[in-house]
Amino acid sequence: xxxxxxxxxxxxxxxxxxxxxxxxxxxxxxxxxxxxxxxxxxxxxxxxxxxxxxxxxxxxxxxxxxxxxxxxxxxxxxxxxxxxxxxxxxxxxxxxxxxxxxxxxxxxxxxxxxxxxxxxxxxxxxxxxxxxxxxxxxxxxxxxxxxxxxxxxxxxxxxxxxxxxxxxxxxxxxxxxxxxxxxxxxxxxxxxxxxxxxxxxxxxxxxxxxxxxxxxxxxxxxxxxxxxxxxxxxxxxxxxxxxxxxxxxxxxxxxxxxxxxxxxxxxxxxxxxxxxxxxxxxxxxxxxxxxxxxxxxxxxxxxxxxxxxxxxxxxxxxxxxxxxxxxxxxxxxxxxxxxxxxxxxxxxxxxxxxxxxxxxxxxxxxxxxxxxxxxxxxxxxxxxxxxxxxxxxxxxxxxxxxxxxxxxxxxxxxxxxxxxxxxxxxxxxxxxxxxxxxxxxxxxxxxxxxx
Amino acid sequence: xxxxxxxxxxxxxxxxxxxxxxxxxxxxxxxxxxxxxxxxxxxxxxxxxxxxxxxxxxxxxxxxxxxxxxxxxxxxxxxxxxxxxxxxxxxxxxxxxxxxxxxxxx
Numbered sequence: 045x046x047x048x049x050x051x052x053x054x055x056x057x058x059x060x061x062x063x064x065x066x067x068x069x070x071x072x073x074x075x076x077x078x079x080x081x082x083x084x085x086x087x088x089x090x091x092x093x094x095x096x097x098x099x100x101x102x103x104x105x106x107x108x109x110x111x112x113x114x115x116x117x118x119x120x121x122x123x124x125x126x127x128x129x130x131x132x133x134x135x136x137x138x139x140x141x142x143x144x145x146x147x148x149x150x151x152x153x154x155x156x157x158x159x160x161x162x163x164x165x166x167x168x169x170x171x172x173x174x175x176x177x178x179x180x181x182x183x184x185x186x187x188x189x190x191x192x193x194x195x196x197x198x199x200x201x202x203x204x205x206x207x208x209x210x211x212x213x214x215x216x217x218x219x220x221x222x223x224x225x226x227x228x229x230x231x232x233x234x235x236x237x238x239x240x241x242x243x244x245x246x247x248x249x250x251x252x253x254x255x256x257x258x259x260x261x262x263x264x265x266x267x268x269x270x271x272x273x274x275x276x277x278x279x280x281x282x283x284x285x286x287x288x289x290x291x292x293x294x295x296x297x298x299x300x301x302x303x304x305x306x307x308x309x310x311x312x313x314x315x316x317x318x319x320x321x322x323x324x325x326x327x328x329x330x331x332x333x334x335x336x337x338x339x340x341x342x343x344x345x346x347x348x349x350x351x352x353x354x355x356x357x358x359x360x361x362x363x364x365x366x367x368x369x370x371x372x373x374x375x376x377x378x379x380x381x382x383x384x385x386x387x388x389x390x391x392x393x394x395x396x397x398x399x400x401x402x403x404x405x406x407x408x409x410x411x412x413x414x415x416x417x418x419x420x421x422x423x424x425x426x427x428x429x430x431x432x433x434x435x436x437x438x439x440x441x442x443x444x445x446x447x448x449x450x451x452x453x454x455x456x457x458x459x460x461x462x463x464x465x466x467x468x469x470x471x472x473x474x475x476x477x478x479x480x481x482x483x484x485x486x487x488x489x490x491x492x493x494x495x
Numbered sequence: 496x497x498x499x500x501x502x503x504x505x506x507x508x509x510x511x512x513x514x515x516x517x518x519x520x521x522x523x524x525x526x527x528x529x530x531x532x533x534x535x536x537x538x539x540x541x542x543x544x545x546x547x548x549x550x551x552x553x554x555x556x557x558x559x560x561x562x563x564x565x566x567x568x569x570x571x572x573x574x575x576x577x578x579x580x581x582x583x584x585x586x587x588x589x590x591x592x593x594x595x596x597x598x599x600x601x
């Protein structure tokens with residue numbers, strides 16, 4: 045038998061011992077063989093001069109079991125004396141008997157105190173553990189709630205996208221940039237829906253895996269305890285003198301072609317590709333929409349459409365006291381408004397309504413709901429101010445091509461050229477005259493007081 | 496010799512073996528085997544026990560390209576050895592008593 049074989053057999057025979065103790069013992073016997081070989085023996089002779097590994101293990105385990113048995117009856121800290129009564133007698137351990145009895149009493153008291161502390165600690169720990177468990181469950185439920193919110197946001201984005209598609213077909217007025225912005229909105233919303241759906245799936249998967257990991261961890265922990273118990277139970281007969289059983293090494297199954305295949309680096313998963321494409325689409329849609337809206341009125345128009353623009357005073361003025369409506373342009377609105385309606389209602393109130401192509405529909409301001417068949421839509425915020433006793437509408441006039449003035453049941457349609465800059469004077473009696481600029485064509489649209 | 500009695504004296508024998516000079520496992524076996532038959536499987540637990548009790552301490556020295564563990568007796572070990580020697584009178588009395596009883600029986 046070679047040195048290696050001897051030590052391997054010894055190692056397997058001492059399998060019931062702890063790793064450190066077993067390694068120390070194997071190292072000791074390895075050293076004994078080396079010393080014998082240094083003393084002139086061959087390797088085989090050195091190994092043969094020792095006991096068989098099974099006998100060594102049986103002897104060691106027997107002594108160990110005996111020591112443990114003795115330590116149960118006497119002082120564990122004095123294992124040597126306890127395992128060798130002869131030594132106790134010869135080294136005068138009669139003198140140590142009294143202190144040992146004291147130690148036993150002290151140990152009994154210590155154990156009682158320790159037991160009491162364990163009980164108290166358990167009483168205190170139970171509510172803490174229950175609270176911690178409840179907190180963990182609540183946190184887990186919250187995480188699932190967040191996941192459901194992600195799913196809901198995905199559905200909302202899909203709905204927004206569908207709404208955008210409908211608006212594309214339903215909008216009576218839509219310029220090119222507006223259409224581009226709308227399409228960008230649709231694409232962005234759908235891409236965000238995909239992103240949210242992927243996040244929902246990924247987050248949900250993580251939550252499920254979290255539970256699986258926890259369960260596996262608990263199983264592993266329980267399995268390890270069980271194995272420790274089994275090992276302790278299995279070590280008992282060995283400690284009583286029986287040699288440790290040597291288990292034959294099991295041959296490994298041959299490698300399959302799949303095992304022999306070199307590990308290849310896996311590419312990005314499908315969901316990852318979807319996520320990347322969606323993120324790119326979201327960014328692209330954002331900048332495309334932003335650019336398109338900038339061409340038709342800038343970000344302020346977006347704000348206007350979102351209904352978050354500045355609030356303007358309502359143009360409900362007494363027609364008898366206001367004779368001139370000065371329509372001057374505000375560059376910021378030049379691309380937004382392309383027609384404004386001015387009317388005087390039966391209660392002598394002047395109403396102004398504007399519409400914008402960017403709004404994808406009719407837009408009107410003031411509480412007037414019927415001005416030349418104005419449709420519903422988002423409120424258009426027009427800057428109004430009173431200047432020298434006149435109400436001034438600061439709107440682009442260059443794009444105005446139609447102006448309606450109405451009093452009571454009558455109204456006058458004023459056709460304004462694209463490049464017209466001037467004022468329209470209303471005398472409060474329904475008569476309209478051009479105040480400045482080039483002449484405009486007026487046309488009665490109904491009633492008796494057409495200009 | 497009775498196994499229990501042998502165990503008792505082996506501690507003292509091992510301590511005596513390393514009290515002359517620091518020694519290593521194989522040398523201790525050879526030294527102690529001069530008076531009491533001892534094997535490595537008996538020696539190892541004794542060394543461990545004495546080390547745990549502070550009666551000896553270990554150190555390693557490189558020897559032929561490997562580390563060899565040496566054992567050195569401590570003050571506690573010397574005290575134990577002295578205790579064993581001091582109890583010799585008691586041992587003699589026990590021996591005489593046993594011999595006397597044996598002769599009476601004969």
